[in-house]
Amino acid sequence: MNLTVALTGASGAILCQQILLTLEADERVAQVHFVASENSLRVLAEELGLCERDSLLEKLLGAASTKTVQHDDEEIGAAIASGSYPSEGMIVLPCSMGTLAAIANGLANSLISRAADVTLKERRPLILCVRETPFNRIHLRNMTLAAEAGAVIFPVIPAFYNKPIDSAEMARQFVCRVLAYIGLPQPGAYVWKAEE
Numbered sequence: 349m350n351l352t353v354a355l356t357g358a359s360g361a362i363l364c365q366q367i368l369l370t371l372e373a374d375e376r377v378a379q380v381h382f383v384a385s386e387n388s389l390r391v392l393a394e395e396l397g398l399c400e401r402d403s404l405l406e407k408l409l410g411a412a413s414t415k416t417v418q419h420d421d422e423e424i425g426a427a428i429a430s431g432s433y434p435s436e437g438m439i440v441l442p443c444s445m446g447t448l449a450a451i452a453n454g455l456a457n458s459l460i461s462r463a464a465d466v467t468l469k470e471r472r473p474l475i476l477c478v479r480e481t482p483f484n485r486i487h488l489r490n491m492t493l494a495a496e497a498g499a500v501i502f503p504v505i506p507a508f509y510n511k512p513i514d515s516a517e518m519a520r521q522f523v524c525r526v527l528a529y530i531g532l533p534q535p536g537a538y539v540w541k542a543e544e
């Protein structure tokens with residue numbers, strides 16, 4: 349699989365780190381294109397203590413990547429900005445309300461919003477892991493607009509019935525749900541079993 353992962357300035361940077369690590373380890377995934385918005389860097393500094401753009405990917409993965417390439421959000425000439433490039437889907441994790449608005453309204457003025465626009469026009473899976481609370485009416489309208497255009501609204505709402513012991517486990521299980529949704533079920537994913 350060839351996937352795009354975007355990190356935006358919503359809370360939940362650990363989720364993006366977890367999905368990048370999981371895709372890196374998944375042999376079914378040949379290539380990952382990673383884009384971090386400018387504003388995500390502020391949240392990364394706050395939540396993960398990572399404050400430099402240089403070698404950000406290496407810092408998130410803890411090692412050099414064998415399959416993930418990072419692009420600047422201004423790089424609108426990147427391969428993933430074109431529908432002719434055989435990307436198989438895009439995940440925005442976490443997705444801020446600002447990026448949701450740009451995608452829902454077709455702005456396509458950054459690599460993230462352009463790649464999402466292309467993903468929708470090519471009818472490929474676009475997963476928007478939106479994060480805000482509470483939602484105002486603009487957020488709700490934009491989610492409806494994006495869903496009507498073909499995006500999947502996959503809010504950052506973790507499960508509690510699996511009794512996660514910490515935020516890392518919560519993040520791992522959330523990422524498992526996202527990846528299962530796009531056809532990449534993961535070992536160790538919690539599966540609910542009702543008592544017989």
Ligand SMILES: Cc1cc2nc3c(=O)[nH]c(=O)nc-3n(C[C@H](O)[C@H](O)[C@H](O)COP(=O)(O)O)c2cc1C
Nearest residue numbers: 356357358359385387388394444445446447479480
């Ligand atoms: C620590 C921190 C946490 C934030 N959390 C959220 C959030 O959960 N959801 C959201 O929509 N915006 C959040 N924001 C605001 C966004 O970062 C801001 O609206 C930004 O312009 C989004 O830009 P981007 O979509 O280009 O990444 C947060 C900002 C900071 C500094």
